[in-house]
Amino acid sequence: MENEKAQSLFADEKFLRLLEAAPDAMILVDHSGAIVLVNSQTESLFSYKRHELIGSKVELLVPERFRKNHPVHRVGYMETAGVRPMGMGLNLFGLRADGSEFPVEISLSPIDTEEGRFIIAAVRDVAARRQAEEMFRGLLESAPDAMVIVDRLGKIRLVNSQTEAVFGYSREELIGERLEKLVPERYGEIHPKHRTSYFEEPRVRRMGGGLELFARRKDGSEFPVEISLSPLETEDGILVNAAIRDVSEMRRTEAIARMAEELKRSNAELEQFAYVASHDLQEPLRAVAGSVQMLQLRYEDKLDERANEFITHAVEGATRMQSLLNDLLTYSRVGTRGQTFAPTDFNKVVKAVTDDLAVAVRENNAVIRAAELPTLPADEVQMIQLFQNLIANAIKFKGDNAPQIQVGAEDCGRHWQFSIEDNGIGIDVQYADRVFVIFQRLHTRKEYPGTGIGLAICKRIVDRHNGKIWFESNENKGTTFFFTLPKSEQV
Amino acid sequence: MTLQKSPHILQVEDSQADALMTREALQDSDMSCRISIVEDGVEALEFLNQRGKYKSSEPPDLILLDLNMPRKNGRELLAELKAHPKFRSIPVIVLTTSRAVEDIASAYDLHANCYIIKPVDFLSYSETIRAIQAFWLSIVTLGEQ
Structure with missing residues (x-):
């Protein structure tokens, strides 16, 4: 009613x-x-x-x-x-x-x-609007970057949780505050000017025009950032979204990449040096040796014994220098010319080496026995080089009896430990560190010829494979060389 | 085949000591053989094309080629020779101090006829030169130049 x-x-x-x-x-x-x-x-x-x-x-x-x-x-x-x-x-x-x-x-x-x-x-x-808002919020939160939405006055209107994580402020500490709270103090004066001019002509763009930008955390520490700006048209007028990315990690990676590049360059230079050693240094040596020898041949009857001795020394010196240069080249190439690692059957490696050394084995009545060996990721060519050096040494430095060489391998969990045992003259343990040094020799050239490169190359090869090499020895009883190789390439 | 002048070797070599050793080695040989020596790839091409100071040069039966030389190096010259309709049939023996695997591979890749590392001492070098001479200029039947 x-x-x-x-x-x-x-x-x-x-x-x-x-x-x-x-x-x-x-x-x-x-x-x-x-x-x-x-x-x-x-x-x-x-x-x-x-x-x-x-x-x-x-x-x-x-x-x-x-x-x-x-x-x-x-x-x-x-x-x-x-x-x-x-x-x-x-x-x-x-x-x-x-x-x-x-x-x-x-x-x-x-x-x-x-x-x-x-x-x-x-x-x-307002269902549609709420949904749009939620989508916007979802978008904001799912962004990998810290997102800070600012109004014309530079007041922070909205931030996502990444902003909290990156800057160390809670949301409440930021909303309504001036954006300059997040900017290093030294930019405190210039930043509002840039902000104002951005609002004059707001468009999606990167901030800083290629300059390195820095942001400031709550604790005052600074970190490098990349910032992309985009205008948002809202009921309250234009707001600006700043997507801020912490690029510390990226900068670090870049620095590492630069170092790697530098290392690569210096390696290439070393390689170039090695090549120079192999050719340019050998040319003059050949000229010396060749000319002296021609002198000897053509003028033999006109020279006396002493002159011939001088010539012999000159030729020997030049020849030896050349083998040093060649060895240096081989040594430098372990690092620069290595192949990528592939599963390598060490039974095959030792077989190949034994075949290669067949003449030396026969001449010295050597016996080489090998246990069952594993298959491991390695540079096969270098593994052959490694075993060749170690087994050839075992034959070369034989004792009074015919060389008996035993190759073995032991599973040590994360790596395998190989051993090459001989009954040779042995090595005085006081030289333990020196034997692996390039051109380090423990005998006169008359006793045992060679430049002293073999074990240095062995060490370089094992190093490259992230392994260790050492030996145990009893003088006049024999030497056992050990080296380890990891089971997987990642150590 | 007609009986003709003694075979002719062109050595492309910037080391005068090596060039001298080649001459000396050939002197000791029983075979008669002529040798011409040029110092780099540019000169070698002038020689082969009978240009400049090599207007009256004779085409070689065999080329001994060093790899590392000024101006045009051995690899560049080898590539040009093996791409040349006339010169590609002349056997090229790379004779160098380099034992670098890349050098060996690239030489064969560019169709070098063989690759020989220069022995250090004169006696071995001399033997090598005479072996080259014996094989390429006596055992081998070469095409007409």
Whole structure:
């Protein structure tokens, strides 16, 4: 009854048209909370027919869980009435006829009449906006970079959790603060100017125009960053999103890459040096040796014994120097010319070496025995070189008896330990460190010829394979050389 | 085949000591043989093309080629010779101090006829030269130049 009276109060054609023209669902409620009037947007938004709504309490449109408290708020608003959004900062929901909920924004305004105070509620479905917001937030959070959204005044409006992690501030410590909080102090003056000029002409671009940029953590420490800026058009005007990437790791990697490049270059230079040794240094040597020998041949009958001795020394010297140069070249190439590691069957390696040394074996009545050996990742050519040097040494430095050489291998978990045992003259252990040094010899050339490169090459090969090499020896009883090789390339 | 002038070797060699040793070695040989020596690849091409001071040069039956030389080195010359319709049939013996595997591989890759590392002492060098001479100029039947 009362409702009808109220309706007649608002039966004015112009008022009703106005109501229909509104984009939102408009609901007119009387002091008791009963619905007096709705527009057709209300019908479609809540899926009720107009006659189902008129006269019902407005709580019909409020989800069950809020229903109990709603009348209290309603009455409260009746008393203090002013135009304002409802539920300040809270997430509000509407309830459809089918029981489904949807997020809403509601704006309230009082209408005072001779029949008392009415409230008009404009209800807007904000599901789409909420979704967009959530997507935006999701996007923000999923970005790998720290994202800082700033307004024209340089106040931080929004940050993602990466920002917290990277800068060491909590969100609360940043929102509403000046962006310069994140900028090293020495840029404190220039930064706001750049910021202002960016707002003059906002477009997606990298910040700093190729300069190295730095950011400041909460603890005051600085770190190198890359920053990309993009404008965001919002209801509050233009905001700017700064995507900030910590590039410390990248800079470190770059530095390492530069060092590696440098090392590669110096290795190449060393290689060049080795090549020079192999050719350019040998040319003049050949000229000396060749000319002296020609002198000897052509003028033999005109020279005396002493002259011939001089010539012999000159030729020997030049020849020896040449083998030193060749050995130096071989030594330098262990590092620079090594092959990539591939599974290498050491039974085959030892077989190849024994075949190669067949003549020396026969001449010295040597016996080479090999246990079952493993297959390991290695540079096969270098492994042959390694065994060849060690076994050839075992034959060369034989004792009074015919050489007996035993090749073995032991599984030590992460690596294999190989051994080459002989019954030769042995090595005085006081030379333990020196034997692996390039051109280090323990005997006169008359006793044992050679440049002293063999074990140095062995050590370099084993080093390159991340292994260790050493020996145990009893003078006049024999020597055992040991070396290890890891089972996998990664150590 | 007609009986003709003694065979002609062109040695491309910038080391005068080596050039001298070659001459000396050939002197000791029973075979008669002529040798011409040029110092680098540029001169070698002038020689072969009978240009400049080599206007009256005779085409060689065999080329002894050093690898490392000024201006045009042995590899460059070898590549040019083996791409040349006329010169590619002349056997080229690379005679060098280099034992670098890349040098050996690249020489054969460029169709060197063989690769010989120069022995250090004169006696071995001399033997090598005479062996080359015996094989390439006596045992081998070469095409007409």
